[in-house]
Amino acid sequence: MIETVFRSEDVPAGDRFDRWRELMRQCTAPLELDSEYREDFQASQRLLDLDGIVVWPTKFQPVRFRRTAKLIRQSDPEQVNISIPVDGTLYVIRDGHEMAYGPQTLCVVDSSREIEVRTTAHQVGIGFDVPKALLPLSGDGIERLCRYRLSGREGFGALLTSFLSQIAKDTTSYQKTDGGKLAKIAVDLLSALITHHLGTDDVISPDSHRRILAMRVRQFIRQNASNPDLTPRSVAVAHHISVSYLHRIFNDQGITIAAMIRHVRLEGACRDLANPALRNVAVQTIAARWGFASHSTFTRAFRAAYGILPRDYRQQEDMSTRTR
Incomplete structure (x- = not known):
């Protein structure tokens, strides 16, 4: 696991926005970024590289992100981004339609599609980038998935949110060589979430099913440990x-x-x-x-x-x- 940390207070005020924008380019497809606070931008962000996938806990002032056709032609990493607001709301415009994603909802973004995202208040959240090739997506699967406002409070969405939040909270208990193991779990959970919503459960391998089931069981035990009848x-x-x-x-x-x-x-x-x-x-x-x-x-x-x-x-x- 490789970790990169950015804190705006460590950078001269006039350079903060540009430095943060550079960091964002390392963890997402190229974006146009703008903010009315760019003269003295306040943000913090960590990049956790888990052997090819990236988790990035972040806090920042109101910003507008745009992924344009020109940027897509210039560079498309063919990845899926999952954004999970913890505090604040993301307003996402696709094909002229706006959707709002509040805390504990999962916003799915396709790097191959034009999109605009804006925030109107201080934002706290977790981003998660995965190559499409690692996910059970075919046909119009990614397009269909982007239409959902997925819940991070129940089912596989809750498992994925909890897992990413735990990684974001504390990396000290993991070794550098654990990145691949953590990446496999994260991809398994996201794959389960995808197949559940698209109705393609048979796509996941038996090994992935067992790993996902083990995580569901652990969460169930944590939630019901006080029940004396838990056996x-x-x-x-x-x-x-x-x-x-x-x-x-x-x-x-x-x-x-x-x-x-x-x-x-x-x-x-x-x-x-x-x-x-x-x-x-x-x-x-x-x-x-x-x-x-x-x-x-x-x-x-x-x-x-x-x-x-x-x-x-x-x-x-x-x-x-x-x-x-």
Whole structure:
């Protein structure tokens, strides 16, 4: 993984807009950019090169982007861009029609088509560029996809948004050689999103299906860890697969479903025990909140995982907070 960082405050005011525009050219198809704030442009952006695909978390003042026929003739990288507003709205004009994309919606842009995008307020978002050749697109697939205002709050859109947001939030836990692995996951999720909306699910390979299913299961467990009835069987039923198939998927990754459920619950309990606002909440109440059937079951699991009793961990974290 290669990371490039831009912060406008590191650049003389008169050069900020041009420097940011140069950076944008590295992660998108060539664009015409303009802004009423170009004399002292405020922006920050990171380019995360994941072995051929690019993720770019960004913040910037109001801007207008234009991809013209002339620019397309000059250079077309044949890529798909996914823009995900986090704060602010993108106004996109295609073929004379305008669509607005608010927070947690996914805007699909084809580098081979003319487009105009404008923002009217400070914008925070994540961009994601992928070569078309890596995606299950044929015929008018990309044209049809561009007509959708895809949700980033549910289904595959939520999985993709969550994954890209996590990468954007923190890259320190990844090694330089992890770029290819992260790229494969991102492309799998985008491919699943595409085939779901275009009705072409049979295009995705069996390996991709398994990787996508594993991510859906992990997200489901995180969302339902507090439910004491969450079991491998209930997870399998929720995903319309057999328990044995569910176990096979995760055995290949060196973990059992039961262990994953326990791990997520213990992580949640740790956060609560370390939270000063929950200092007066009984340990057994926290255990029950995270789906443990009994206080003794929770205590044994916690000690096995962390080598310390829950009450001692809370006291340790409390003392640490007080001495900061």
